[in-house]
Amino acid sequence: MRARRNPKQNHLLAALPAADLIRLAPQLEPVPLPLGAVIYESGGEQGHVYFPTSGIVSLLYVMNDGAAAEIAVVGNEGMVGISLFMGGGTTPSRAVVQSVGRAYRLDAAQIKVEFARGGALQRLLLRYTQALITQMTQTAVCNRHHQLEQQLCRWLLLSLDRLPSSELVMTQQLIANMLGVRREGVTEAAGRLQADGLISYRRGRINVLDRAKLEERVCECYGVVRRESDRLFASHAAIAA
Amino acid sequence: MSATASSAANNPKDNHLLAALSGDSLAALLPYLEGVQLPLGMVVYESGGAQRYVYFPTSSIVSLLYVLANGSSAEIAVTGNEGLVGISLFMGGETTPSRAVVQSAGWGYRLRGEVLRKEFESGGALQHLLLRYTQALITQMTQTAVCNRHHAVDQQLCRWLLLSLDRLPGDELVRREGVTEAAGKLQAEGLIRYSRGHIKVLDRKQLEARVCECYGVVKKEYDRLLPEIGTRLH
Numbered sequence: 001m002r003a004r005r006n007p008k009q010n011h012l013l014a015a016l017p018a019a020d021l022i023r024l025a026p027q028l029e030p031v032p033l034p035l036g037a038v039i040y041e042s043g044g045e046q047g048h049v050y051f052p053t054s055g056i057v058s059l060l061y062v063m064n065d066g067a068a069a070e071i072a073v074v075g076n077e078g079m080v081g082i083s084l085f086m087g088g089g090t091t092p093s094r095a096v097v098q099s100v101g102r103a104y105r106l107d108a109a110q111i112k113v114e115f116a117r118g119g120a121l122q123r124l125l126l127r128y129t130q131a132l133i134t135q136m137t138q139t140a141v142c143n144r145h146h147q148l149e150q151q152l153c154r155w156l157l158l159s160l161d162r163l164p165s166s167e168l169v170m171t172q173q174l175i176a177n178m179l180g181v182r183r184e185g186v187t188e189a190a191g192r193l194q195a196d197g198l199i200s201y202r203r204g205r206i207n208v209l210d211r212a213k214l215e216e217r218v219c220e221c222y223g224v225v226r227r228e229s230d231r232l233f234a235s236h237a238a239i240a241a
Numbered sequence: 242m243s244a245t246a247s248s249a250a251n252n253p254k255d256n257h258l259l260a261a262l263s264g265d266s267l268a269a270l271l272p273y274l275e276g277v278q279l280p281l282g283m284v285v286y287e288s289g290g291a292q293r294y295v296y297f298p299t300s301s302i303v304s305l306l307y308v309l310a311n312g313s314s315a316e317i318a319v320t321g322n323e324g325l326v327g328i329s330l331f332m333g334g335e336t337t338p339s340r341a342v343v344q345s346a347g348w349g350y351r352l353r354g355e356v357l358r359k360e361f362e363s364g365g366a367l368q369h370l371l372l373r374y375t376q377a378l379i380t381q382m383t384q385t386a387v388c389n390r391h392h393a394v395d396q397q398l399c400r401w402l403l404l405s406l407d408r409l410p411g412d413e414l415v416r417r418e419g420v421t422e423a424a425g426k427l428q429a430e431g432l433i434r435y436s437r438g439h440i441k442v443l444d445r446k447q448l449e450a451r452v453c454e455c456y457g458v459v460k461k462e463y464d465r466l467l468p469e470i471g472t473r474l475h
Contacts, residue, residue, distance in 0.1 A: 061387045064454050069387040086376040087369055088466050092458050093383060118364055123333055130334040133379060137339060140386035141307045141315040180390040220310050224338050232334055 005030060007104050009053035011077045012128055015233070017120050024114065024121075028104040033057065039080055039095040046090065048105040049081035055101015056162050058178060059136075061093045069143070069180035070155075072135045073098070075162025077229065082129050084108050085115040085122075098178070099163065099170070127232050134228040142221040143180070149189040151179055153218035156199070156208065158225065166208040172201075193217075251276045251348045255299035255410065257323050257470040258374060259350070266367045269360055274350045279303070281415065281438075285326055285341035292336065294351040295327035301347030302405050302414065305339050305382075318381045319344070319401065321408020323463065323470055328375050330354040331361040345405060345414040373466045380462040388455040395423040399452035402433065404459065406442060414440040427451075 007028050008014040013021060029048075033039075033055045040046045042062060050057070057080050060070040071093055074080050080103075083091045106114075115122050135158070142151055155178065159168055172190065176183040190206075193199045198214050200207045208214060215222070253274050254260040259267065279285075279301040286292045288308060296303065303326045305317045317339060320326050329337045361368050381404070388397055398421070405414055415438060424440075427433045432448055434441045442448065449456070463470075 059383075061383060063387070063391065067391055069390045071383045071386050083376060085372070086379075087373040088376040088462075091376075092380060092462060116364065118362065126331075127333040129375075130329060130332040130337070133332075133382065134338060136379065136383050136386060137305075137307065137317045140317055140382060140389055141309070143386055144315050144389035145309060145313065180387075224307075228334075228338055 006053070007051070009076060010051040010079075010104060011233070012079055012124055013051055013104065015124055020120055024106070027106055027110050029106070031103055031105050033097045033101045033103050035097055035100045037097040039097065040090075042092050042094045043090050044094075046081050046084055047108055049079055049084055049108070049111045050103040050105045051079045052076050052101055052103040054164070055097060055103070056099035056159055058096050058098040059093050060096065060178065067180060068177050070178040071139055072132055073155075073158050073162060074132075075099075075101075075159075077162060077233075078128055078132065079125070081108075081111070082125070082132065084111050085125055086129070098174070099159070099168065131229045131232045135225045138221045138225050142219060146219040146221065148179070148181060148185050149192060150217065150219040150221075152186065152189045152193070153214050154222045155179060156206070157211075157214060157218060157222050160208060160211070161226070166211065168206045168208075169204060170206060171204045248276055248278065248348065251299055251350075253297070253299075253350055255322060256297040256325075256350060257467075258325055258370065259297055261370060261467075261469040263366055266360060266365075270352060270356065273356045274352055277349055277351050279343045279347055279349050281343055281346040283343040285343065286336075288338050288340045289336050292327050292330055293354055295325050295330055295354060295357050296341075296349050296351050297325050298322055298347065298349040298408070300410050301343055301349055302345035302408060303341050304344040305341050307339050316401070317385055318378060319404050319408060320378070321345075321405065322410065323408050323467070324374055324378065325371075327354065328371075328378065331358055331371060332375065345409065345416055347409070347415070370467075370469075377463045377466045381459045384455045384459050388453060392453040392455065395426055396451065396453040396455075398423045398427065399448050400456045400459075402427075402440070402442065403445075403448055403452060403456050406445070407460065412442050412445070416440055 053076050057074045058070050059072045060068050062068045080095050083089055172186045173183050176186045190201050194201050198210050285296055285303055298321050302319050302321045304319055306314045308314055326341050329335055432444045434443055
């Protein structure tokens with residue numbers, strides 16, 4: 001099945017003024033995001049930025065001893081590769097596809113040229129970067145102050161916001177890697193959520209049964225990130241102006 | 242140089258970001274840069290609060306932190322003479338959920354947000370410098386996330402101390418807090434000394450040996466992204 005080309009499935013691209021998107025469109029290359037694909041490595045060259053239309057990319061840091069900690073998730077609300085316009089070119093973190101999907105990618109040289117125009121795309125990208133910063137800083141806060149069960153809820157909700165259904169396909173080991181904890185901890189926390197009817201978790205498939213309850217159970221960190229995102233992208237007109 | 246230099250000794254070039262600006266850029270900002278004292282505990286901006294100024298510390302440390310619903314604070318990053326406080330003014334958000342508080346008293350400069358934004362929007366070297374600075378700040382923040390997850394409290398404290406020292410002209414912090422257990426341990430081992438709100442670092446090498454890899458990751462990134470600034474080496 002061939003999917004129809006539709007960059008507007010990515011919310012940042014959809015927020016661009018029509019003329020800008022028309023100009024960009026020929027350079028937006030549709031690509032698959034296979035599960036586990038490393039989009040860029042820590043300190044590694046980045047040839048493109050990616051605007052996902054589906055799926056989720058995890059930004060994570062891997063330590064010397066191999067333990068990892070996820071810093072942020074990116075889906076169709078955002079883009080991967082901010083260091084290409086922020087000027088660093090590389091970053092110490094790694095970007096990995098955590099949930100299979102598709103994206104439009106734009107060549108590194110191209111994004112720099114577009115950014116330098118100083119128009120709507122620049123404003124959009126900077127504003128998105130600020131939303132991403134809030135997600136990252138809230139992860140820092142959450143990692144220090146909140147219980148694993150709440151962190152799991154936060155992670156589930158942020159992922160769900162970037163997926164079309166209420167189902168995630170993810171092993172407990174993978175979630176444990178993302179949260180930077182032992183698998184046993186995830187099993188226990190997920191078990192409690194399941195026992196309380198919030199999710200069902202069977203053979204690597206998590207189904208969120210009661211989203212409202214999940215939002216009650218999660219710590220304040222989810223709300224902070226969500227409200228900032230909503231605020232920063234409240235009106236497309238405000239950004240394109 | 243004392244951590245609490247007088248206003249006469251305050252100089253914009255004591256902030257490395259300002260010192261790295263081209264002659265033209267600095268000339269454009271100079272008339273609007275106001276030397277200000279940054280007293281301990283001063284709230285530079287509140288969570289969700291309007292920010293009219295950006296701040297360039299010269300001999301002080303401003304902490305970015307998040308205040309939880311239960312009232313406790315979670316530190317996210319530190320800024321001192323290597324940078325500026327108030328990135329949301331040019332990133333477009335205008336406010337942020339975090340709060341900025343002076344954690345080590347001293348001096349700095351403030352600049353009206355709209356003046357900086359105008360210079361920023363004209364593109365060029367100043368914009369590139371501020372964006373690279375922001376990327377370095379992002380690395381510091383993300384490393385805090387990692388560190389909070391994986392490393393012991395005393396290593397986290399070592400990281401804060403070292404990052405703060407790198408952003409001050411002397412080897413002393415002026416902080417109010419009581420001595421925490423982790424700090425007490427470092428003091429007992431002769432690495433630091435607390436005395437009437439002043440923390441003096443006695444053995445920097447030992448601090449660097451004790452700290453986790455997170456300090457090195459952040460320092461390396463700042464040095465790489467901002468070669469014209471260069472954090473102070475001991």
